[in-house]
Amino acid sequence: MLSALRSRFDVAGWTTREDPRSVRWDAVGLLLLGLFLLVVDVQTVGADQPLVDVPAGPRPWQALLLLVATSVLLAKRRRPVVVLVVVAGLALADAGLGGSLGMYLVLFDALFTVAVRAAARARAVVLGVLVGLVVAVPVATAAAGAAARDVVQLTLVAVALLLPPWWWGADVRRSLELAGEQSRRADAERARADLARAHADDVARIAALDRERAVQDERARMARDLHDVVAGHLSAVAIHAEAALAGPPQEARDRAALAAARAGSLDALAEMRSMILVLRQGADVDAATAPAGLARVADLDVDVVGDVPGGLPAAVDQAAFRILQEAATNARKHGTGRASVRCTVDGDALDLVVENALPADAATVDPALTSSTGLQTMRERATALGGRVDAGPRAGTWRVHARLPLRAGSVPR
Template sequence: MAALARWWRTSVRGTPRARDVSDAVLTLAVGLALIAVGLVGLWSGPVADDAGRWWAALPLLAICAVMLGKRRRPVLTLAVGVVIVAVDAGLGGSLGTMVALIDLIHATALYAGAAAVRRIESAVAVVAIGTPTVVFVVTGQVQSAVSAALTLVAVLVTPLWWGRSVRQQAELAQLASARAADLERLSALREAEVVHEERTRMARDLHDALAGNLSAIAIHTEAALTAPGAGDGSRDHASTSPERRALEAIRAASVSSLEEMRAMILLLRSGDDEVRSPARLSELDDLVATARAGGLSVQVRLPDVPPLPSAVDQAAYRIVQESLTNASRHARGGDVELVVDVDGAALRLQVTSTGGSGTARRPDPGGTGIGLLTMRERAEALGGTFEAGWVAGADPGSRDHQLWRVRATLPIEETR
């Protein structure tokens, strides 16, 4: 039974067109069954002739064919249906055509324009009130007038009211959906505004507090370095004295921190108003060009990369970006080899770097390790692996020929 119900919902009633066809076929089947048992001659009385009753099948077939267009042309199909019912009434009348007329009225209330529905409501009201009045005036019988009124209410008023009710519920649901969408957009706008204000406040605080202090450090160290008698003794001694080297290191660190702080402030103030597509491996050429402009000698082995899941594509780009950034910082002027390998199951990245003289330099003591942690988190979030560390170079016995290698494996199939 469940399978039959599922077949009915998906196959027979799955689409609007299928529902229209099934309505017409079912109405035709019921109408023919009623004709077969002799339920014809609603207005002229029972038809005794078996052959004569089947004349009622002609208007039934016609009105069922008209039902196929009730969704696209509801007013036209209703007008044609009324004409067919009038012809059927001249033949005696049948229940099948009345059922089809009820369906057409209901469809008109659902799918016709608001102005057309109002005109039809006015026409139905005139017919529903005027016909019983005329019957009473002509026959003088209250029972006949009431019977006519009840019939018209059942055939005309009820389907029209039912269709209007369903239509109003659908319109209310659409309004509620639109209101929910508007509220969601307003919430997103408020959230974006709050984030923008917070970013602006953070940028302002960074500029007013940290940037000012760093500027003061840079200015004072520069003044100390250029002051007369800085670094006691000869010029050569002054340039190599521990105090001067310390001042130079402090100034260099403060200037570098100022540059990074400025970039951070600009980033915070830039906002996210500009819509940008996420970075992908297809943009590696620009990334490599930037690294080469910074003094690195980058060799790239990149095969034709098939379409990748968005998360894998973006994570791979960010890992390569961070690896090249680290190489620019710790191995300026060195050689970097970037290898990308893709098979059906995973994407593999390897970035190997050496120092400017063919050696890899140890990271600066000021490094925080956040970049390595971020790369590891990106890989492991996708179910992949990440490793970074020193490996033996061309001369395994020499510490100066060690290489810094970053390797990441990002699964593809599990991410789709």
């Protein structure tokens, strides 16, 4: 009974917080309450007079039955059906002694515990027995020749005594099942949220790996470009030196060959110094390709506006071509149609502008679908030379603007 009252005020936490101490306190509380009701002679359950005569009167025997019943309640959590059967037998014996309200409260608690804790099959059997008892009361009283008023009264008493604890326990059980379902749903939502966060982390890691791979590939290309430039100058030095050594000594010719070799060596050193700034440790330089400068801009799928400047420092020339390659790809991603390219020398800097029209229904590219490696490699190329790259929509077009200094140390405007 006390367990039922506690569960009514806190359904969600009742079963999780109940422990053996609370069960013991329930038993002690029902025992004390039942003894108090016996002392004050509160008898509203059972016959008006004892059905059997016992020595010393029914009170001591009823107190003993109450003590046994409350002791049996200590096992109600482990064996709810067995406890109910034993308490029901003790309640019948108590009813033969005249009945006590304390014993009924113990029976109430046992019924409630079965409704909450027992398995589905056991609950169905107990409920069938209760319904059978309620139906048997009017049948038996009518067969005994009782008046209709007495039949109705006894039937209502049977319903009031047997069915409320069961209804109460069933309601608590449904509330607990609902709370458990809500808890499982909350756990599932948390699991889905954790999975979504893990997926987002995986996407971010993949994008970071893509960017790192693109940067490493770009550095490898830059290393190959350095190899091509320096190899060309050193080849020229070797040719001039060989020409000077091939014939008999001639001061004019030899001095011209030495001057050409010196100029080639200085050019190689200058190009090496400028390009070594854009290299990083770990680039793979096991392959060499043909030099890629602005002279090859016609190989790109773009429309060239104006003339392409020549005579640029090798580092700037090759960085400009690589930037144009990435810019053309970037333009195709964001714009529509062929991109236009304009290359101009403005003072001490080279300006590269790539533009193409944006589609009428242009939409923002989902960040989860692109790693932005193109813009990053372009900016790294330009920053290594002291320049800059800007990209974005402008007046209905997608525009990439790169500005590269022609001399080391000059800052582009």
